[in-house]
Amino acid sequence: xxxxxxxxxxxxxxxxxxxxxxxxxxxxxxxxxxxxxxxxxxxxxxxxxxxxxxxxxxxxxxxxxxxxxxxxxxxxxxxxxxxxxxxxxxxxxxxxxxxxxxxxxxxxxxxxxxxxxxxxxxxxxxxxxxxxxxxxxxx
Amino acid sequence: xxxxxxxxxxxxxxxxxxxxxxxxxxxxxxxxxxxxxxxxxxxxxxxxxxxxxxxxxxxxxxxxxxxxxxxxxxxxxxxxxxxxxxxxxxxxxxxxxxxxxxxxxxxxxxxxxxxxxxxxxxxxxxxxxxxxxxxxxxxxxxxxxxxxxxxxxxxxxxxxxxxxxxxxxxxxxxxx
Numbered sequence: 001x002x003x004x005x006x007x008x009x010x011x012x013x014x015x016x017x018x019x020x021x022x023x024x025x026x027x028x029x030x031x032x033x034x035x036x037x038x039x040x041x042x043x044x045x046x047x048x049x050x051x052x053x054x055x056x057x058x059x060x061x062x063x064x065x066x067x068x069x070x071x072x073x074x075x076x077x078x079x080x081x082x083x084x085x086x087x088x089x090x091x092x093x094x095x096x097x098x099x100x101x102x103x104x105x106x107x108x109x110x111x112x113x114x115x116x117x118x119x120x121x122x123x124x125x126x127x128x129x130x131x132x133x134x135x136x137x138x139x
Numbered sequence: 140x141x142x143x144x145x146x147x148x149x150x151x152x153x154x155x156x157x158x159x160x161x162x163x164x165x166x167x168x169x170x171x172x173x174x175x176x177x178x179x180x181x182x183x184x185x186x187x188x189x190x191x192x193x194x195x196x197x198x199x200x201x202x203x204x205x206x207x208x209x210x211x212x213x214x215x216x217x218x219x220x221x222x223x224x225x226x227x228x229x230x231x232x233x234x235x236x237x238x239x240x241x242x243x244x245x246x247x248x249x250x251x252x253x254x255x256x257x258x259x260x261x262x263x264x265x266x267x268x269x270x271x272x273x274x275x276x277x278x279x280x281x282x283x284x285x286x287x288x289x290x291x292x293x294x295x296x297x298x299x300x301x302x303x304x305x306x307x308x309x310x311x312x313x314x315x
Binding site for chain 1: 227
């Protein structure tokens with residue numbers, strides 16, 4: 001894009017657009033990181049389950065003593081409202097795969113954010129130059 | 140001159156929120172107290188009411204989130220009490236992982252009371268406690284709603300007062 005040919009106002013618009021994009025991307029990044037943490041916690045929970053007696057949460061504030069029927073059988077949410085029965089190994093592997101996919105996306109997004117930030121710096125530099133030129137031409 | 144202008148008065152609100160005095164004769168009040176102190180104190184009062192409104196909105200949201208939880212817990216305990224055999228449940232182990240468990244017949248359930256406190260109760264007591272909590276939450280929600288309605292009226296009255304005083308000052312300045 002021919003940044004040099006734009007006047008300061010147009011550059012201002014470009015800068016605002018870039019600012020919004022960076023903010024949006026940073027939000028997505030934070031959401032992805034949040035999701036990765038959740039899958040990590042799920043994996044840890046999977047590994048610690050065995051046939052012991054546990055307090056089963058029936059609601060957020062109601063717990064009842066009980067026992068896990070089959071410590072090798074779990075149901076994993078693979079999409080919104082879709083649940084699949086898996087063994088412990090399969091569920092753990094599913095969580096790992098999901099985490100890796102999310103971390104890949106996080107990398108991509110952080111690269112994009114850096115790129116946009118560099119672009120933003122460039123735009124600001126050119127804006128400064130243009131304003132200085134304009135002020136110099138006024139004198 | 141920093142008199143306290145009588146802007147609000149005690150009201151019949153059960154939570155003792157004062158109500159705003161409606162300015163019948165703006166001219167007299169401006170003459171008595173001066174337009175600037177009037178506007179300044181009115182603005183202060185206005186922001187206090189707005190702040191209280193925001194607070195009540197927040198607590199209303201918290202209450203609305205708690206209600207279905209208490210109702211569910213109550214239903215579950217009643218079901219556990221009524222059933223004679225083991226119950227098999229799917230429960231949430233973590234965000235995306237659920238697993239099956241069996242719950243044998245127990246005389247008691249554990250309730251999370253908050254602040255790292257959990258107590259075990261026999262079924263009857265648990266049901267009583269949950270019913271009481273439900274009742275409290277419902278009446279708290281009701282009184283919050285009532286207060287919000289009352290506050291809305293006071294805020295409107297305050298806004299009307301503010302604009303009347305302001306218009307009066309504009310008109311009197313134009314008249315000079």
